[in-house]
Amino acid sequence: MITLHEVYEQGTEPVRQAVQAFGDRHPLTPADANAEPDWKTAEKHFTHLVEVIMGTAALRQPHPAGTIRRAENEAVQLLLTLNTVPNYRCPICVKQRRGPL
Numbered sequence: 001m002i003t004l005h006e007v008y009e010q011g012t013e014p015v016r017q018a019v020q021a022f023g024d025r026h027p028l029t030p031a032d033a034n035a036e037p038d039w040k041t042a043e044k045h046f047t048h049l050v051e052v053i054m055g056t057a058a059l060r061q062p063h064p065a066g067t068i069r070r071a072e073n074e075a076v077q078l079l080l081t082l083n084t085v086p087n088y089r090c091p092i093c094v095k096q097r098r099g100p101l
């Protein structure tokens with residue numbers, strides 16, 4: 001599966017900006033929005049996004065490379081779309097957050 005870093009390396013300028021913005025949603029110090037991005041978490045959440053797009057049913061059976069590639073492309077499209085929303089929150093972070101902030 002493609003990594004967020006590879007998406008950045010292979011991406012066009014808008015894709016790179018979207019990847020950077022996604023990283024910025026995961027500050028190393030959660031209280032400080034201007035903190036350095038926590039790329040390990042961002043990578044994990046990007047992988048999770050691809051898996052969600054592929055669907056849990058698809059994960060239970062062997063899938064052709066094309067299925068994965070399509071899901072990866074859709075995940076990149078999603079990052080691009082999210083990046084048009086000011087101050088969006090990472091859907092995986094939102095999903096994993098339990099209780100009040």
Ligand SMILES: [Zn+2]
Nearest residue numbers: 045090092093
């Ligand atoms: Zn996240």
